Amino acid sequence: MSYEKMKGGELNYEPCRYGESRLAFRGPKKDLDAPYVAFLGGTETYGKFVAHPFVELLDDRLPLECVNLGYVNAGIDAFLAEPTVLEMAQRAEVTVVQVMGAQNMSNRYYKVHPRRNDRFIGASNMMQMVFNEIDFSEFHFTRHMLGTLCARTPDRYCMVRDELRMAWSARMKLLLNTIGGKVVLLWVADHAPDTALGTSGLGPDPLFVDRLMIEELRPLVEDVVEVVLSEEAMAQGVTGMAFGDMERGAAQRMLSVKGHEETAEALAESLQVLMPLA
Secondary structure, eight states: OOOOBOGGGOBOOOOBOOTTOOOOBOSSOOOTTSOEEEEEESHHHHTTTOSSOHHHHHHTTSSSEEEEEEOTTOOHHHHHTOHHHHHHHHHSSEEEEEOOOSSSSOOSSEEEOSSSTTBEEEEOHHHHHHTTTOOGGGOOBHHHHHHHHHHHOHHHHHHHHHHHHHHHHHHHHHHHHHHOSSEEEEEEESSOGGGTTOSSSSOSSSTTOOHHHHHHHGGGSSEEEEEEOOHHHHHTTTTTOOOOTTOHHHHHTSOOHHHHHHHHHHHHHHHHHHOTTO
16 A cells, blocks of 8 residues: 555555646555546545555556546535546546535635635625624634534524525536536435434534435436445544644544444445446
8 A cells, every 4th residue: 555654653654646736635646547436525535644544555456547636625616617627537437526515615605715615705695684692703714614503593594504505506517517427425424324414513524414415416317325334333433534733623523443344335336337447
């Protein structure tokens, strides 16, 4: 395997870029002349703090190259804004698209950074009118901002949540239609999408996405792979991960080593059916 620990226990992710894309993906950089499977997604696909993420595990099992296009804290916007990445996905034999949360997208209420989609850039005039008691200048991240709205103005917060859900559905359809070809939709979480909204607070990740939203996308994809993490995967915590002294808290929120193994196992079954002659 290609990944080695750096000083302090951190991993060398061998960051690389493809074509004119402004996004730095996890390396090593792959040769795109041979047939390949492309993986688009967020932090889980990237494999933060894990030496061998599920994309690399699949690279060892499948007859085609697996190209990791996961990007930390990415939302749908990060990929729609990158023609190079979209072209790579279009050229792939199969593209796996991870279900990412709906919070990290620009919408009628607020704007996010075009690449670092978890970064809150600013509130729209409409949002400032609806939440005139909130000082939006104090927020730098979408989750912090939404958590504050949920706690302080729960009735009006629902308006923003519903807007994000509608925007997510529309943008996912745009992404899938743009990619075309064979696409597998990947859900990986500690719960099934039926319970995604939760009963209090913001709810679990991927934020605001539920079963109905997933089913609306099913006609646009070859398969929907749902990975609900086992108790063993959730209990494993940071065992086997590599991170710096100040990163333990962040690592505890990431997909565990066992979680990556379970995700690879579930995806392998689907992908092997889609490329039986590869």
